[in-house]
Amino acid sequence: MIGLWDTTGNEVVKALAAERRSAGGVTSGLALTLVAVVDEKRVREAEAASTIAAAAHPCRLLIVVRSDVTRDVNRLDAEIVVGGRLGPCEAVVMRMYGRLALHAESVVMPLLAPDVPVVTWWHDQPPERIAHDFLGVVGDRRVTDAAQAVDPVAALRQRAVDYAPGDTDLAWTRITPWRTLVASAFDTVDARVTEATVVAPQHDPTGALMCGWLAARLRIRPTLEPTDQYPRMRAVELKCANGDTLRLTREDNTAIFSRTGQVDRQLPLVRRPLGDELAEELRRLDADQIYSEALSALSGIPDLDRRSPHRQHIWRDPALVGRQSAASASPEPAGTPS
Template sequence: MIGLWDTTGNEVVKALAAERRNAGGVASGMALTLIVVVDEKRVREAEAAATIAAAAHPCRLLVVVRSDVDRDRNRLDAEIVVGGRLGPCEAVVMRMYGRLALHAESVVMPLLVPDVPVVTWWHGEPPDEIATDFLGVVADRRITDTAQAADPIEALRQRARDYAPGDTDLAWTRITPWRTLVAGAFDTTEAQLTEAAVVAPPTDPTAALMRGWLRSRLGIKPRWERTKEFPRMREVQLRCANGDELTLTRDDSMAVFRRTGQEDRLLPLVRRPLGDELAEELRRLGSDQVYAEALGAFAGLTNLDRRSGQRVHVWKDPSTARRAEAGVTAHNSTSTVS
C-alpha cells in the first residue's frame, strides 16, 4: 500500500504504475474500471462491497470521496492498493477537498484502464440528474440505489425521467430472486394471469419495480397493498383465469410458495450482501431492456430503452445553488420583518 498526502493526479498515476511493477502485475487482465462515488462515512461499506465484486470481476477500482467543496484550498489525498486488502484488483482511494472535488474527472480520467468498459456506482443518495456528474457521463454503465434516497419512490420516478440505456438501480437487483421464483411458478401451467398484488411498505422501491415488472410482462396493473408491519416487500399474490391462486411470502431467509390444490413449498429467498448485488450488476455491461420496461411501466413512461445512450455533461455548481437558496431565504426573512 502507498499513501500520498496532499498530492497531485500525476503523482497518483506514477505511484500506481510503480506499485503494479512491485506487485509483479498481480491485477493484469482487468475486465472493467469501477468508479465508486461515496461519502467519507460510508467508504468502508463501499470498499467491502467492491472487494466481493472484484473477486468475480477483476477490475481497477477508483473510489472517489468528495468533501468540503466550499473549502478555499484544494487538496488530494490518495491511497493505492494493488492485490492487497481490497482483493484481486488495482485500487485507488482518492479523497478530494475544495473545488477539486467538483472536478474529480481531472484526476480520474488518466486512471481509467484503456479499452475496457467503465462502470460508475453511487453508494449513497443518487444524483437527480446523472448528466451533472461527469463520472456518470463517462461511464458505459451507471448504478444507483434509490433505497438510500430520502424519498425512495420519488427517486425511482426521477430515475425513469432521467433514464438512459446503461442505467440500473440496486433496488432492481434485489428483486432478482423474487422474479426468479415468480417466473418459475408458471413452468407447470399455461393459465393466463388476471390479477396480481404486492404487499410491501409504501416507501419500498423494490415493490414498485416488482409491480412495474409484472405490468410490463403480463399487461396487468398489480395492486399495491401497503403495510408498515414489515420493513421490506413481504408478499406477491397472483390469480389465474382458471381460479388458481399463487402466493409467494417471505419468511426470514425463506419463501413460502402456496398454490391452489398443492402442498405448500419452502424456497430459498436470502437477502444478499451488497457486494453480491454489485457483482450481479457488473455481469451486464450493456443496456438492461427488462429493467427499462419495468421502470417505465412503474413511472408511466414508454420506450425508455429507445433513448440515446450518450449523455452530454451539464455543469452544475452545488455551492452556487446553495448561495442562491441562502439569498432567497435572507430576502424572504427581510420581507417578513418589513
C-alpha cells in the same frame, strides 16, 4: 499500500504504475474500471462490496470521496492498493477537498484502465441528474441505489425521468431472486393472470419495481398493499383466470410458495450482501431492457429504451445552487414608506 497526502493526480498515476510493477502483475487481466462515488462514512462499506465484486470481475477500483466543496484550499489525498486487502483488483481511494472535488474527472480520467468498459456506481444518495456528474457521463454503465434516498420511490421515478440506456439501480438487483421464483411458477401454469398484489412497505423501492415488472410482463395493473409490519417486500400474490391463486411469501431466508390445490413448498430466498448485488450488475455491460420496461411501467413514461445512451455533461456548482436557494428562501426587504 502506498499513501499519498496532499498530492497531485500526476503523482497518483506514477505511484499506481510503480505499485503494479512491484506487485508483479497481480491483476494482469482487468475486465473493467469501477468508479465508486462514495460518502466518507460509507467508504468501508464500498471497499467491502467491491472486494466481493472484484473476486468475480477483476477490475481497477477508483473510489472517489468528495468533501467540503466550498473550501478555499484544494487538496487530494490518495491510497493505492494492488492485490492487497481489497482482493484481486487495483484500487485507488481518493479523497478530494475544496473545489477540486467538483473536477474529480481531472484526476480520475488518467487512471481509467485502457480498452475496458467503465462502470460508475454511486454508493450514496443518487444524483438528481446523472449528467451533472462527469463521472457518470463517462460510464458505460451507471449504478445507483434508490434505497439511499430520503424518498426511495420518488428517487426511482426520478431515475425514469433521467433515464438513459445503461442505467440501472440496486433496488432492481435486489428483486432478482423474487423475479426468478415468480417466473419459475409459470413453468406449470397455463392460465392468464388477471390480478396481482404486492405486499410491501409504502416507500420500499423493491416493491414499487416489482409492481412495474409485473405490469410490464403481464399487461395488468398490480395493486400495492402497504404494510408497516415488515421492513421490506413481504409477498407477491397472483390470481389466474381459471381461479387458481399463486402466492410467494418471505419467511426469514426462505419463501413459501402456495398454489390452489397443492401443498406449500419452501424455496430459498436469501438476502444477499451488497457485494453480491454489485457483482450481478457487473456481469452485463449492455443496456438492461427489462429494467427499463419495469421502470417505464412504474413511472408511466414510455419508450425509455429508445433514448440515446450518451449524455452531455451539464456543469453544476452545488455551492452556487445552495446560495441561490438561500436567496430565494429569504424574505424580501420591506418597501420604504413614502
